[in-house]
Amino acid sequence: MAAPDAPSAEDSYTCRYGWTxxxxxxxxxxxxxxxxxxxxxxxxxxxxxxxxxxxxxxxxxxxxxxxxxxxxxARRVALRIGPEGILLGTPVRHLGRPVLVPWEEVAAVEVRGTAAPVVRVRRRTAPTVQRALGTVAAVDGERVRGAVARHAPGVLPIVSGPTPPRS
Incomplete structure (x- = not known):
């Protein structure tokens, strides 16, 4: 059983592919x-x-x-930051598989750009994982920072570019 103050799945940040x-x-x-x-x-x-x-x-x-x-x-998951780690999705099923990086492996999370965001997860021992989310996903930098701080306080979130307006 998780500690009472441990982050839950409701504290996750999820960004989906969709109309922009x-x-x-x-x-x-x-x-x-x-x-x-x-x-x-x-x-x-x-x-x-x-x-x-x-x-x-x-x-x-x-x-x-x-x-x-x-x-x-299709509204597939582009990015999910949750208690299990960081999930980098893929827009089309046959172009690749989603990648889940557990928090134990994450050293830093980078989100570059807002019009066509690129998410890069730097691992402690393995190669870096990177996904270009393209124009079909809008990432909210403040919510990324908040989710990383809740789930993995020791991980550095690097977010560049303005935060897109909420719809």
């Missing part, structure tokens, strides 16, 4: 390119090289839009 201004811009931009390319295809005749290029642009833009929308709507 960056993902909305990426999805809208890809969608506009796809719409323009498909519109051009509707007016083009025959199998000219120009038509083939526009078809490929449309297909690529539609795929990009679907990927961004899929990542944003």
């Amino acid at each position: 201004r960056g993902t909305a811009r990426a999805a809208a931009g890809s969608g506009l390119i796809a719409a323009a390319a498909l519109g051009k295809l509707l007016f083009a005749a025959g199998g000219t090289p120009e038509t083939v290029c526009f078809a490929l642009a449309a297909a690529g833009s539609l795929l990009s839009t679907a990927l961004v929308a899929g990542v944003a709507t």
